[in-house]
Amino acid sequence: MRKDSDKKILRYLLRTAVLSLIIAALAECFLFNYRFWESRGFCPEKVDVSQIRTEGLAVRADGTATVRGDGSEGVSADTSESTSKGTSKSTFKGTSEYTSKGTSGGASNNAGAESTGQSDAVWIEIPLGRETVKNVCLNPFAGDAEGAKLSGKPVSDGTSVAIVPSALDSTGTDAAALARTEIVNGIPESSYLRLHLNSNAAVLRITFPDLIPGDTLNLSGIVLNARRPFLLHPLRLLFLTLLGIVIGLFCPKSFLYQTELNLKSRRQKSAAALWMLVLMAGALLVGLVFYNRNWYSTDIQTSMQYNYVARALAKGQVWLDIEPAKALSEVSNPYIPSIRNAALQKAGETAYTDFAYYQGRYYSYFGVLPVILFFLPYYRITGKDLSTGLVILFLCLVFIAAAFWFVYTLMKKYFTRTSLGLYLLLTTAFLAGSQIIYALQMTSLYSLPLILGLLLDMIGITFWLKAADRDGTIHKSRLIAGSVFLALVLGCRPQLMLAVFLAFPIFRKEIRERLFFSRKGLWNTLSVILPFLPICFAFLLYNKARFGSLLDFGATYNLTGFDMTHRGFVPDRFWLGFYEYFFQPLTVGPTFPYIRMAAGHMGLVSDYQGQVINEPLLAGFFAVNPIALCLFGLEKYRKSLKSRNALSLSVLSLLSGILITAVDIQMVGMTLRYQMDFGIFLMIPVLLIIGSAYEGRIEARGEAGPVLRAAVFLTALTVLINCWGLLADGRYCSLAVSSPRVYYRIKYLLCGFLSIR
Numbered sequence: 001m002r003k004d005s006d007k008k009i010l011r012y013l014l015r016t017a018v019l020s021l022i023i024a025a026l027a028e029c030f031l032f033n034y035r036f037w038e039s040r041g042f043c044p045e046k047v048d049v050s051q052i053r054t055e056g057l058a059v060r061a062d063g064t065a066t067v068r069g070d071g072s073e074g075v076s077a078d079t080s081e082s083t084s085k086g087t088s089k090s091t092f093k094g095t096s097e098y099t100s101k102g103t104s105g106g107a108s109n110n111a112g113a114e115s116t117g118q119s120d121a122v123w124i125e126i127p128l129g130r131e132t133v134k135n136v137c138l139n140p141f142a143g144d145a146e147g148a149k150l151s152g153k154p155v156s157d158g159t160s161v162a163i164v165p166s167a168l169d170s171t172g173t174d175a176a177a178l179a180r181t182e183i184v185n186g187i188p189e190s191s192y193l194r195l196h197l198n199s200n201a202a203v204l205r206i207t208f209p210d211l212i213p214g215d216t217l218n219l220s221g222i223v224l225n226a227r228r229p230f231l232l233h234p235l236r237l238l239f240l241t242l243l244g245i246v247i248g249l250f251c252p253k254s255f256l257y258q259t260e261l262n263l264k265s266r267r268q269k270s271a272a273a274l275w276m277l278v279l280m281a282g283a284l285l286v287g288l289v290f291y292n293r294n295w296y297s298t299d300i301q302t303s304m305q306y307n308y309v310a311r312a313l314a315k316g317q318v319w320l321d322i323e324p325a326k327a328l329s330e331v332s333n334p335y336i337p338s339i340r341n342a343a344l345q346k347a348g349e350t351a352y353t354d355f356a357y358y359q360g361r362y363y364s365y366f367g368v369l370p371v372i373l374f375f376l377p378y379y380r381i382t383g384k385d386l387s388t389g390l391v392i393l394f395l396c397l398v399f400i401a402a403a404f405w406f407v408y409t410l411m412k413k414y415f416t417r418t419s420l421g422l423y424l425l426l427t428t429a430f431l432a433g434s435q436i437i438y439a440l441q442m443t444s445l446y447s448l449p450l451i452l453g454l455l456l457d458m459i460g461i462t463f464w465l466k467a468a469d470r471d472g473t474i475h476k477s478r479l480i481a482g483s484v485f486l487a488l489v490l491g492c493r494p495q496l497m498l499a500v501f502l503a504f505p506i507f508r509k510e511i512r513e514r515l516f517f518s519r520k521g522l523w524n525t526l527s528v529i530l531p532f533l534p535i536c537f538a539f540l541l542y543n544k545a546r547f548g549s550l551l552d553f554g555a556t557y558n559l560t561g562f563d564m565t566h567r568g569f570v571p572d573r574f575w576l577g578f579y580e581y582f583f584q585p586l587t588v589g590p591t592f593p594y595i596r597m598a599a600g601h602m603g604l605v606s607d608y609q610g611q612v613i614n615e616p617l618l619a620g621f622f623a624v625n626p627i628a629l630c631l632f633g634l635e636k637y638r639k640s641l642k643s644r645n646a647l648s649l650s651v652l653s654l655l656s657g658i659l660i661t662a663v664d665i666q667m668v669g670m671t672l673r674y675q676m677d678f679g680i681f682l683m684i685p686v687l688l689i690i691g692s693a694y695e696g697r698i699e700a701r702g703e704a705g706p707v708l709r710a711a712v713f714l715t716a717l718t719v720l721i722n723c724w725g726l727l728a729d730g731r732y733c734s735l736a737v738s739s740p741r742v743y744y745r746i747k748y749l750l751c752g753f754l755s756i757r
Contacts, residue, residue, distance in 0.1 A: 012254075017245055021244075023244055028233070052125065062220065124219060133201070160185065168202060257421035258421075291389050306445065310378075318542065320355070327351075367493055389444070407430055422711070430683050442733065456485045496660070584623065585620070601615055627714035658678070727743065
């Protein structure tokens with residue numbers, strides 16, 4: 001039987017791989033190269049440089065042109081006469097108004113040159129013949145027709161050149177501004193601009209809004225109605241093939257769902273390890289793309305703060321060796337930004353933000369545990385500073401491994417008929433819902449206490465889940481280990497300590513059987529409680545040494561964009577905060593990347609008449625993680641969960657996530673990273689609800705097709721939105737700014753057929 005089963009699995013894998021390759025090849029040939037087939041019937045017409053009118057450019061006879069600046073007119077002596085005359089006036093009327101308006105939107109703005117002197121007065125005009133113009137090929141980076149290289153500076157930043165096409169009819173009265181886009185160096189697809197002009201269009205204008213004086217571009221080689229070449233991308237073909245294989249493996253009819261979960265099996269353990277390595281590789285790829293490519297990672301207060309704490313602790317002190325500006329001690333309230341900034345400007349001094357300032361000294365209000373575990377030992381051994389981003393990437397990989405252990409333990413404790421496929425699927429969903437992707441993108445100080453605190457929470461809960469066997473045996477060593485890990489959370493992020501209360505539903509059965517809180521359960525009770533006392537007390541003493549109080553963690557002394565010392569508790573903040581954190585829908589549009597952040601920094605508009613503290617937020621938790629919609633099935637599966645002793649854990653975990661959200665709303669406001677605070681607490685009941693629905697369906701009907709189809713679809717959608725959200729326009733340290741070449745590669749490799757290309 002086993003040989004027959006193995007043969008079926010091999011045949012399924014081979015069939016899936018071949019079918020995926022065929023579909024990927026067809027997509028590569030016909031979908032992603034759609035413009036190649038479309039342009040086969042075009043009649044190319046090369047544009048002579050002498051026919052081009054320009055403004056703001058000094059054009060040479062070889063077709064190269066330099067942006068003029070003050071005193072730079074007449075850069076070249078060999079400018080052709082007809083072209084020189086063409087630069088003096090334009091056949092366009094009133095174009096500058098709508099052109100400037102058109103440059104304000106679009107994802108390509110993110111990668112525009114951040115420079116002074118930008119102007120939309122730099123443009124070229126190409127006369128159009130009688131034949132309808134369907135596209136234009138323009139490559140300002142290339143050499144001229146003879147292969148000569150450009151002279152002068154490369155255009156823009158050498159990565160992309162923003163352009164705004166416009167069209168005018170022969171009478172000069174009907175002007176039409178088109179969408180802003182870009183031409184990207186090294187990406188041939190971007191050079192072909194698919195046009196949909198009115199039938200009476202007589203002139204095509206292309207404005208270069210971001211060029212600055214001295215930039216040089218090439219105008220030779222412009223072709224109207226160009227035939228786009230067939231562009232084969234092996235990496236895209238490989239990606240599509242692998243994606244097809246993954247879809248085939250996780251589709252509801254896969255053999256993975258016909259195998260009962262048991263990681264004691266070597267084959268299952270290998271399958272889980274392989275999928276874990278795949279997810280780790282994806283996480284590492286994301287992390288390395290963003291690693292140290294944003295101001296969060298390079299600015300002193302975000303990249304060095306933990307290293308400052310390590311140096312201070314190495315000297316036996318709790319304050320940082322940074323001399324604060326004298327102006328801070330001279331103002332009435334240094335925590336009010338307007339007062340602080342005015343005093344600093346008057347004194348010609350600067351102050352570090354996101355440091356705690358207390359009684360004339362700088363402190364770090366971020367949890368000290370990362371320093372104790374990583375930064376201080378590294379500093380002691382090497383005498384050097386440790387990269388915060390490197391620690392975060394390491395913790396994210398450990399988090400993924402721990403998630404596989406956690407989900408397996410959770411499913412095996414409460415369910416008996418879980419399949420291998422469902423386990424791998426739900427682990428993937430859990431990782432997406434945990435919002436670990438934020439830490440991978442923002443490898444900065446702010447992510448470190450969050451990812452470490454969540455990791456400790458998850459490991460601690462896992463030990464507790466494993467502490468009690470089905471036969472009633474309780475392993476005290478696991479009780480102690482779970483308590484140690486959960487106690488350490490206080491040194492990272494105090495609000496995550498709410499996970500401690502999950503002990504009551506986890507040990508609900510044992511508590512009812514008097515194995516806790518009784519004479520015979522005394523050692524079990526002490527095994528849970530005692531580890532908290534020395535660890536938590538040590539962290540509280542650290543608070544007292546810094547701020548004079550055991551319970552003062554120092555967050556209110558933060559020098560930030562608002563006064564945290566007088567923020568207070570305002571119940572009316574809740575409705576806005578809960579809406580933003582949970583129910584804010586995605587903001588989508590028809591331009592790449594088709595998704596953008598809901599509101600910019602401190603730019604959230606609402607009817608709440610009070611100070612709203614917000615950072616760019618992609619959307620609410622349910623919009624970003626559609627699989628979390630399963631939470632609304634809690635009442636439907638209440639009896640099923642209760643019969644498996646999982647109802648109380650589901651409810652208390654959900655309430656813990658809501659309470660943590662409430663704390664974040666009142667203490668700070670709405671920010672994307674705080675969705676990490678409550679993500680795993682909401683995902684725990686999601687896993688239990690899906691597991692209960694799956695097992696209940698099997699018990700009742702012998703199959704779980706509808707449940708599997710819903711779980712697969714919602715997991716896929718959750719992963720897609722979380723990953724695609726990395727491209728979102730308006731995101732802090734967005735990919736378009738931190739790694740524009742990667743951003744444009746993704747755009748043209750995956751979405752070129754959707755755009756105007």
